[in-house]
Amino acid sequence: MHIHCKVTENRGEGGRNRTLFLDRRFEVQPGQFVMAWVPGESEKPFSLSYENGITAKDLGWYSAKLLDLKPGDSIWLRGPYGTSFPVREGAVLLGGGVGIAALLILAKRTEDPVILLGGRTAEEIIFLEEFEKTGKVRVATEDGSLGAKGLITDLLPQEGRYYCVCGPDKMMAALKPLLPPEKSFFSLERYMKCAVGLCGQCTCNGYRVCTDGPVFDGITAQEMTDIGHRKRKKSGGWEYS
Amino acid sequence: MLLDIDPPIVNASGILSFLDIFQLLDRKGATIGGYVTKSISPGERLGNENPVVVECGAEEYPTLNSLALPSQTPEEWLEELKQTHLKRSKLIVSVNGVSPDGVSRIIKMVEPYADGFELNMSCPNLVPGEESVMAIVGRHPEAASRVVRSARRATGKPVIAKLSPDTRYVEIGQACLAAGADYLGCGNTMPGMFIHSRGPVLAGQSGGVSGPALKPVNLKMVYDIYAELRCPIVAYGGIMTWEDAVEYFLAGARVVGLGTFFAHRSTSDIVRDTAAIWKGIQDYLNGEPLESVVGAAHRKSSMEMTRSH
Incomplete structure (x- = not known):
């Protein structure tokens, strides 16, 4: 409703x-x-x-x-x-693009989080001041206009009890092999229609992102070869990245 | 020729829709004997703009949809079909039955990869400016029979003609059987509307009513068709529990299809809850074959009528 x-x-x-x-x-x-x-x-x-x-x-x-x-x-x-991130003390939160926004509530509810943010330029790093109020923040930008010059993957390794990731598919694909599957969580983004598990539009390797996700555990994410590779477009056909 | 769908449970076309989802559920062991694809159209279709599904009931069941048959091209479907392998279940390819030529071309193209076909002649949804396939084909016995004949010429595999509850379905069903359909699909969603914020919510204005609200409508459709035509029936419409499925079997269905059932259910929920539906059906059968209950409601009512006279 x-x-x-x-x-x-x-x-x-x-x-x-x-x-x-x-x-x-x-x-x-x-x-x-x-x-x-x-x-x-x-x-x-x-x-x-x-x-x-x-x-x-x-x-x-x-x-x-x-x-x-x-x-x-x-x-x-x-x-x-949909599913949600677990809230655990000392978690490492990794965000990129507008996916950073999805981590803000998590950061506020987590004790002593470490927050790693990545983007092309400084203006893509949103909510920086708010994140700084919740925990330790490190930033990487591709053009070096804020924080370290480089990618979010350059901010690893980072000791953490859990890793919660939300960002563009390419970033997820790059981070997947670098994080321990049993301790990491990935929030995926797909084009959606019904959003309640019926139409299948948002599938990623057969998992419906709206209902099985959007947050998947790292073990499931490991088997999802579609991440960073392809998404279904409005007709239902694949669009390759 | 009939399909060996065991257990006799399928998904409704347009629900779950895609081959990668079927493959995952098949691998995880969902108790679904056959998977029905989205309807393949002769060319690419984008369908309607969102919102295409509305949950308008107090129970949060999605009860109205108007996706209006989005489809990738038959060529794209073929590529995916070639890479799909179901270990346990049958694969039924649904085809948009809008034109006899399109149906025959699509069936010939994907035939080696399908166990059977369903002809969608009953979707009530439309993109503004076009007519629904129900209006073009599903309401006209001759048009429906042309589409079935075209499919029949293209394949020896089982063919389901899926009808609308909002038609003279006995007459249309008879025409489809005479044209060579093996099953009648009873039925599609019922046309309906939902107004919110001073206008129809769905981009297609009206949509298709599904879920528990549809059950009594399509149950009667199954009952009426079985009474008149005694043919194999795949039943769809608001099946949420094993009891719903049993009612449809008693009315005359051989196979039951789930749709709205899948709403808000994760993959693991589907694995667990389809097993529960099948277990409920088996407990009800208590060792008897399914055939013993198919259409049993008709036998009961005629007996009662005899007694009362």
Whole structure:
């Protein structure tokens, strides 16, 4: 059932990322997602970056429409759906791109987290100050405009009891072999339609990301050869990266 | 020719949909005897813009959808079919029955990789500006029979003609059987609508009602068709428990299909809960063969009628 929300604030986060704050809070486990519907436009999955907020990057026509909403505008949400990250003391959180937003609730609920953030440039590293309030943060950017020059993988090895990863598929694929499978968790992103396990659109090696995921344990992620390799496009056919 | 679907449980077309999902469930040991693909269309289709599924009931069951048959091309399907190997279950390829030529071309192309075919002549959904396959084919005995004949000429493998509950289904079913269909699929979703925020929610305006709300409708369809035509039936519509499945068997079904059942169920939930459905059915059968209950509701009602006279 869609839940009606009103936008209370539309805040720029740097780069092309914006957060929509809403007039209601969701009971959310870290890593879960909601489907956000703007009538007459479309409906797509977004991570909750706050219990009352979603963060998105204006990558497509729909995110652009969504991020154009003004305070007072209506939006309809359903969810939260899917699996979540475990909350464990001393976990290492690894985020890239707009996937960084999905880790913010987790960081706030984790004791002494270590947060590793990666992006192409400084403006892709969002929520830096908020993460710094929760734990130790290290940053890598490809152009060296913030933190170390390089990739998030260059920030490893990093001692940790658990590793929670959310970022673009390519980053996941690069991190998968570097982290201990039995102690790591990966949050995947796929194009979704029903978001409740029916239509199969979001499959990754036969697992439905909406219902089996979006957070998968490292052992399952190890067998998912589609990560960083291919996704199903709107018709259902494969799109290779 | 009939399909050896053991156990007699399949997924409904458009649910789970893709070969990699079937392969994973097959490998994990789900109690599903046959998997039915999404309907393959003659060319690529994107279907409707989201939202395409609405959970409009208090129970959070998705009860309305309008995906409107998105499909990768037959060539893309063929590539995937070549790489798919199911260890335990049969694979039924669903074909968008919109045109006899398209049906025959698709069936000939993928025939070596399918155990049987389902002809979708009953999807009530449409992309704005087009007509649904139900409206084009599924409501017209002659058009439906042309599509079945075309499939029959293209393959010797079992063919299911999937009908809509929102038609004169006995008449259409009779035409499909006469044209060579081995089974009737009873049935697709029922046209329905959901209005929210002062407009229809689904991009296709109306959609297909599924889940528990559909069960009594399609149960009657199965009952009516069995009463008139006594043919093999694959039943779909709101089967959430083993008791639902047994009702459909009693009404005349030989195989039952699950759809909305899969909502909110993870892969491991599906493995556990399909085993429970099959166990419930077997306990009910208590050692008797399934055939002993297929259509049994008809025998009971005629006996009762005899007694009351």
